[in-house]
Amino acid sequence: MKWNIKRHDVVLAVLAAVLAGLMVRHGLMLHRCAGGQTDEAAQLARQVEAAAQGRRIVLPTPARPGDIYARSRRSHVLLAGSRQTPSCFVDPKLIPHEDLGRVSAELAGALDLDPGWVYRELSLKKDRRFLWIARGISHQQAQAVRELHHRAAGIQYEWRRDYPNGPLAGTVLGYCRRDGQPGCGLELKAHNLLAPTDGRRVLLGDAWRRPIWTDRDASVRPRDGQTLCLSLDVVIQGYLQEAVAKAVRDYGARWGTGVVVNPWTGDVLAMCSSPEFDPNEYSTTRPENMLNRAIACPFEPGSVFKPVIAAAAVDRGLMNYETRIDCENGVYNAYKGGRISDHGQHYGLMSLAEILVKSSNIGMAKVGEKMGNRNLYKALHRWGFGEKTGIPLPGESGGIVRPAARWDGYSLRRVPFGQEIAASSLQLAMAFSAFANGGLLMKPRLIEQTTDAKGQVAKTFPPSVVRRVLSEGTARRTLDVLGEVVRTGTGKKSQLDRWESWGKTGTAQIPGPKGYIDDAYVGSFIGGAPLEHPAVVCLISIYWPDRSKGYYGGTVAAPAFKEVLEKTLTYLHVPPDRPTGTFAARGCE
Numbered sequence: 001m002k003w004n005i006k007r008h009d010v011v012l013a014v015l016a017a018v019l020a021g022l023m024v025r026h027g028l029m030l031h032r033c034a035g036g037q038t039d040e041a042a043q044l045a046r047q048v049e050a051a052a053q054g055r056r057i058v059l060p061t062p063a064r065p066g067d068i069y070a071r072s073r074r075s076h077v078l079l080a081g082s083r084q085t086p087s088c089f090v091d092p093k094l095i096p097h098e099d100l101g102r103v104s105a106e107l108a109g110a111l112d113l114d115p116g117w118v119y120r121e122l123s124l125k126k127d128r129r130f131l132w133i134a135r136g137i138s139h140q141q142a143q144a145v146r147e148l149h150h151r152a153a154g155i156q157y158e159w160r161r162d163y164p165n166g167p168l169a170g171t172v173l174g175y176c177r178r179d180g181q182p183g184c185g186l187e188l189k190a191h192n193l194l195a196p197t198d199g200r201r202v203l204l205g206d207a208w209r210r211p212i213w214t215d216r217d218a219s220v221r222p223r224d225g226q227t228l229c230l231s232l233d234v235v236i237q238g239y240l241q242e243a244v245a246k247a248v249r250d251y252g253a254r255w256g257t258g259v260v261v262n263p264w265t266g267d268v269l270a271m272c273s274s275p276e277f278d279p280n281e282y283s284t285t286r287p288e289n290m291l292n293r294a295i296a297c298p299f300e301p302g303s304v305f306k307p308v309i310a311a312a313a314v315d316r317g318l319m320n321y322e323t324r325i326d327c328e329n330g331v332y333n334a335y336k337g338g339r340i341s342d343h344g345q346h347y348g349l350m351s352l353a354e355i356l357v358k359s360s361n362i363g364m365a366k367v368g369e370k371m372g373n374r375n376l377y378k379a380l381h382r383w384g385f386g387e388k389t390g391i392p393l394p395g396e397s398g399g400i401v402r403p404a405a406r407w408d409g410y411s412l413r414r415v416p417f418g419q420e421i422a423a424s425s426l427q428l429a430m431a432f433s434a435f436a437n438g439g440l441l442m443k444p445r446l447i448e449q450t451t452d453a454k455g456q457v458a459k460t461f462p463p464s465v466v467r468r469v470l471s472e473g474t475a476r477r478t479l480d481v482l483g484e485v486v487r488t489g490t491g492k493k494s495q496l497d498r499w500e501s502w503g504k505t506g507t508a509q510i511p512g513p514k515g516y517i518d519d520a521y522v523g524s525f526i527g528g529a530p531l532e533h534p535a536v537v538c539l540i541s542i543y544w545p546d547r548s549k550g551y552y553g554g555t556v557a558a559p560a561f562k563e564v565l566e567k568t569l570t571y572l573h574v575p576p577d578r579p580t581g582t583f584a585a586r587g588c589e
Contacts, residue, residue, distance in 0.1 A: 056202060056203070056204060056215070056218075057202070057203040057204075058129075058130070058200055058201070058202050058203075059130075059156065059200065059201045059202075059203065060130075060156065060198055060199075060200055060201075061198060061199035061200055061201050061220075061221075061222045062156075062157070062158045062159050062196070062198050062222065063159075063196030063197055063198050063199060063222030063223055063224050063225070064082055064159050064196055064222075064224040064225065064453075065082045065159055065161065065176070065180065065194050065195065065196050065224075065225045066193060066194040066195075066196070066224065066225030066226045066227045066228060066450075067080060067081045067082070067227045067228070068080035068081075068173065068186065068187075068194070068227070068228045068230065069227065069228065069229050069230065070169065070230045070232040070233065070234045070237065071229070071230070071231070071232070071233055071234070071448075072233060072234050072235055073233075073235070073571065073572070076229065077165070077234045078164055078165075079163065079164075079165055079168065079169060079173055079230070079232075079234075080161060080162075080163055080173055080176075080187070080279070081161075081162050081163075081164065082159040082160060082161055082162060083159070083160055083162050084157045084158065084159060084160070085136050085137070085157065085158060085159075085160045086137050086138075086139060086141070086142035086155050086156070086157055086158075087132060087134065087135040087136060087137060087155070087156050087157070087158050088107070088111060088132070088133050088134045088135075088137060088141075088142070088145050088153060088154070088155060088156075089130055089131060089132050089133065089153070089154055089155075089156055090107070090122065090131050090133050090152055090153050090154075091128075091129055091130060091131070091152045091153075092122050092125055092126045092127070092128050092129075092131055092152070093126065093127065093128070093129060094151055094152035095122065095126075095152045100119065100122060100123065101119060103122070103150060103152065103153075104118040104119040104122055105118075106148050106150070107133060107145070107148070107150070107153060109144075110141060110144035110145045110147075110148060111133070111134045111137060111141050111144075111145065112141065113133075113134060118133065121133065133153075135158065135178060135179075136158070136160055136178050142155045159180070159196075160178065161175070161176040161180075161187075161279075162280070163175075163278070163279040163280050165234070166278045166280060167241075167276040167277060167278040167279075168234065168237055168238060168241065169232055169234075169237050169241075169270075169271070169272070170185075170276055170277045170278055170279050170290075171185065171271075171272065171273045171276065171277065171290065171291065171292040171293075171294075172185060172186060172232065172271050172272075172292060172393065172446075173185050173186050173187060173279055174186055174187040174188055174279065174290070174394075175187060175279035175280075175282040175290075176279075177282075180195075182194075183282060183290075184290055184394065184395070185279075185290075185292065185393065185394070186228070186392070186393060186446070187279075188394050189392050189393050189394045190228060190392060190447070193225065193226045193228065193450055194225045194226065194228065195225050196222065196223060196224050196225040197222065197223040198222055199219070199220040199221045199222035199223070200219060200220050201214060201219050202214065202215040202218035202219045203215065223453070224452075224453035225453075226450040226451065226452055226453075226458055227450060227451045227452075228447055228450055229447070229448045229449050229450070229451065230446055230447060230448065231262075231265075231267035231268050231269065231445050231446055231447070231448050232268065232269065232270060232271070232446070233269045233270065235571055236260055236269045236270040236564075236568050236571065237269075237270040237271075237272070239270070239563070239564050239567045239568055239571075240258045240259075240260055240270040240271075240272050240538075240564055241258070241270075241272045241274070241276060243258065243540070243560040243563045243564045244256045244257065244258040244272055244273075244274045244540060244542075244560060245274045245275075245276065246560070247540065247542050247556055247557065247559075247560045248274045248275075248542060250549070251523075251542060251545035251546060251549045251550055251551075251556045252545060252546030252549055253542045253543055253544055253545040253546070253556070254543050254544040255273065255274060255275065255293055255543050255544075256273070256274045256540070256541060256542045256543060257272065257273050257274075257293050257294040257297075257425040257539070257540075257541045257543075258270065258271070258272045258274075258294070258425070258538070258539065258540050258541075258560075258564070259271050259294055259425050259426055259429040259538070259539045260429075260536055260537070260538045260564065260568065261429050261430065261433055261444065261536065261537050261538075262535070262536060262537075263432075263433035263434075263436035263437045263442070263528065263534055263536070263537045264436075264437050264442075264463075265442070265445060265463040266430070266433070266442030266443055266444050266445045266463050266464065267444075267445050267448075267463070268391070268426075268444050268445065268446050269536065269568075271292070271294050271295075271426070272294065273291065273292055273293040273294055275289045276289070277289045277290050291395070292393060292395060293425070293543075294424065294425040294426055295389075295391060295393055295395065295396040295397065295424050295425070295426050296395045296396065296397055296424070297397070297424070297543075298397050298399040298400060298422035298423050298424045298427075299422055299423070299508065299510070299522050299541070299543065300418060300419055300420075300421065300422055300508045300509065300510070300511060300522070301418040301421070301422075301423050301428055301506055301508060301522075301524065302417070302418040302419070302506040302507055302508025302509075302522065302524070302553075303359045303361075303417060303418055303490075303504065303505060303506040303507065303508070303553070304418065304428060304504045304505070304506030304524050304525070304526050304553070305416075305417065305418030305421070305423070305428075305506070306355075306356055306359065306364050306416065306417055306418065306504065307356060307432075307435065307478055307481070307482060307504055308379075308383055308431055309364065309367060309368065309371070309376070309379065309415070309416040310352055310355070310356055310364070310367060310416075310478070310481075311435070311470055311474055311475070311478045312371070312375075312376075312379040312382075312383075312469075312470075313352075313367050313370060313371050314352070314474050314477070314478070315469075315470050315471055315474040316371070316375065318370050318371060319352055319367070319370060320352070321351060321352045321353040321477055321478075321481055322351050322352070322353070323351065323352050324349050324350065324351050325349070325350060325351075325352065325355060325363050325366050325367070326348065326349050326366070327342065327347035327348060327349070327350055327355070327360050327362045327363045327366075328362050329346045329347070329348055330342045330344070330345055330346040330347060330362070331362075332362040332365060332366075334365060334369075334409065334413050335409070336408070336409035336410075337365070337409040337410055337412060337413040337414075338409075338410055338413075340361055340362050340365050340413060340414075341361065341362070342360050342361055342362055343361075345358065345360070347360050347362070347363070350363060352367070353481045353484065355367075356481050356482070356485060356489075356504070357481065357484050357485050357488060357489035357490075358489060358490070359485075359489065359490050359504075359505065361417045364416040364417040365412075365413035365414070365416060365417065367416050368412045368413050368414075368415060368416035369412060369413065371416075372412070373404065373407045373408075373411060373412050374404070376407075376411075376412070376415055376416070377401070377404045377407065380401050380415070380421065381401070382467070382469055383431050383434075383441060383469050384427060384430065384431070384441055384466065385399055385401055385421065385423055385427060385431075386398055386399055386400070386401030386421075387399075389424075389426055389427060389430060389443065389444050390443055390444070391426065391443075391444045391446055392446055392447055393446065396424070396426075397424055399421065399422050399423040399424055399427055400421060400422035401421055402420065402421075418506065418508055419508070419509075425539050425541055426444060428524075428526055428539055429526065429537055429538075429539040430442060430443075430444055432503075432504075432526045432527065432528070432537050432539070433537045434469050434470060434475060435470075435475050435478050435479045435482065435502075436475075436479065436528050436534035436537055437475070437534075438470075438472040438475050438476070439468055439469060439470035439471055439472055439474065439475040440465050440466075440467075440468055440469070441465070441466040441467055441468070441469045442463065442464070442465060442466065443463075443464040443465070443466050445461060445463055445464070447461050448460070448461060449461065479502055479531065479534075480531075482502040482503055482504060482527065483500060483501075483502040483531045485502070485503060485504055485505070486500075486501050486502055486503055486527065490504075490505040490553075490554050491503050491504065491505050491525065491527070491554060491558055492554070492558075493554050493555070493558035493559050493562065494525055494527060494554075494558040494559075494561050494562050495562070496529055496562060496565055496566050496569075496578060497566060497578065498566070498569075498576035498578050499529040499530045499531075499565070499566075499569055499574070499576055499577055499578050500529065500530055500531035500532070500577050500578050501527055501528065501529040501530075501531065501562075501565065502527050502528060502529065502531050502534075503525055503526055503527015503528065503558075503561065504525070504526055504527065505524070505525050505552070505553040505554040505557075505558060506522075506523070506524040506525070506526075506553045507521055507522070507523050507524075507551060507552045507553045507554075508521060508522045508524070509521060510522060510543075510544060519547045519551075520544050521544065521545065521547070521551040522541055522542070522543050522544070523541070523542045523545060523550075523551050523552055523553040523554075523555065523556035523557050524539065524540065524541040524542070524553045524557050525539070525540050525553050525554070525557040525558040525560075525561045526538070526539045526540075527561065528565075529565050529569060529574075530569075530574065530575075530576075530577045531577070532577060535569065535572060535574045536565065536568055536569070536572075538561055538564055538565055538568075540557040540558075540560045540561050540564070541557060542556040542557050542560075
């Protein structure tokens with residue numbers, strides 16, 4: 001804000017200050033001469049101090065919130081920044097009562113506000129010395145206020161949040177409101193790092209409260225917020241969002257999620273929910289579209305869960321991938337465990353590896369019988385199910401793992417093929433990363449480092465291992481079996497053109513209050529590539545697709561997985577390893 005300072009105002013102010021000093025000195029002399037007339041001197045000092053306070057002007061100095069950057073292959077890209085916008089403030093005590101109506105009408109006209117509302121605000125808060133009347137106004141409106149030349153009104157610039165890439169990673173970022181308060185997402189979780197500390201500028205004014213000089217001792221400099229550098233890659237994020245949105249649209253699904261991670265570091269390279277939302281348009285967005293469903297909405301995983309239990313059984317030495325199991329010709333009436341089927345497939349004696357390739361529910365139920373409920377329950381928690389991953393985002397669900405005391409014969413047979421539990425997309429992606437990296441459960445990393453206002457690194461967040469969940473040998477053997485799932489099993493639509501991929505399909509029923517809902521499924525695919533040394537792991541889950549258009553994970557999710565990985569591996573310059581000649585066979589999911 002610019003002020004018109006005239007020389008005679010300065011002279012008057014200086015004379016006033018000198019006069020005040022003489023009055024204090026005179027009062028002190030009277031006190032000494034009178035020998036105890038302290039009351040008069042103290043009263044005089046209070047009057048002088050009150051006069052000085054009355055001419056003190058305190059203006060907030062907004063500090064800049066920290067930025068949020070994602071990475072690309074060669075640089076960093078701004079996802080959330082801040083720009084200065086003008087706001088109008090008023091000192092109501094400087095408006096004479098008889099001028100209140102006129103000033104209200106003129107300010108309302110300049111700011112396109114209701115004159116009655118402005119009048120009520122100024123009347124009700126007439127004793128304030130600083131009042132925001134309109135924030136985030138246009139530069140044209142700010143100029144119109146300046147041209148009014150009201151000594152009670154001024155323009156102050158504030159920082160406003162801006163998301164230059166619109167909906168890219170919107171459900172991860174969240175948003176900030178116009179008052180600077182976070183609404184959801186990373187903006188909320190990392191607010192203590194991003195939030196600035198505003199300063200204040202204290203000015204000494206003349207009798208008309210026009211500033212003369214700055215009181216530097218009383219002023220406080222603003223402190224900007226820290227900048228976050230994320231593990232997200234904007235290019236891969238774009239690939240993922242586009243593929244998931246297309247799958248949701250093509251199959252008429254309620255929603256979908258996607259996650260891409262680096263299995264060796266735990267870096268979250270991309271994470272999305274569809275429908276998406278643009279943080280710039282938060283005020284007109286439906287609340288459910290702001291939800292990061294990849295961490296907040298666990299679901300029964302179905303067959304994508306089978307490799308976790310199979311690997312756990314092998315690692316405990318209870319069996320190996322060549323162990324043969326009778327799959328009962330497609331129907332199994334388990335003792336105290338109900339009827340289990342392979343959905344029209346009539347499998348007989350198969351190895352554990354074949355059970356995963358063909359996705360036999362009966363085979364996995366018998367793996368559960370071999371492990372027992374106690375070992376199954378311990379395996380789930382060892383792999384992190386039923387617990388939050390610790391990603392720095394609000395609203396994360398730990399999934400659902402019922403207390404061990406509530407497990408029965410049905411649990412024993414159904415947990416191994418992904419029923420009676422619920423897991424988030426991120427939990428499943430981190431579990432499959434353990435197959436890719438030699439058996440380590442990694443903590444997902446979203447923030448790589450923070451920097452201060454001078455660009456200096458304030459804190460780094462190195463990769464973190466939660467625990468070892470498999471031996472290297474078991475992890476490698478499981479990965480080879482999952483490669484066979486893609487080559488000859490249920491995952492043929494996830495085969496890449498230039499790389500050997502691996503993974504698992506899943507088609508899970510959606511439970512309701514009275515059991516499973518008719519024609520309601522989640523179709524998923526989780527896997528990675530290349531097979532020999534995986535560079536990325538990717539999950540795609542499509543929730544409640546229109547059954548008439550397709551609902552199997554191999555149909556609704558595997559093609560999206562293929563699209564994301566082929567683009568991502570090309571972008572990352574990962575050398576191709578795909579051998580020529582493949583053959584696909586059918587199984588159940």
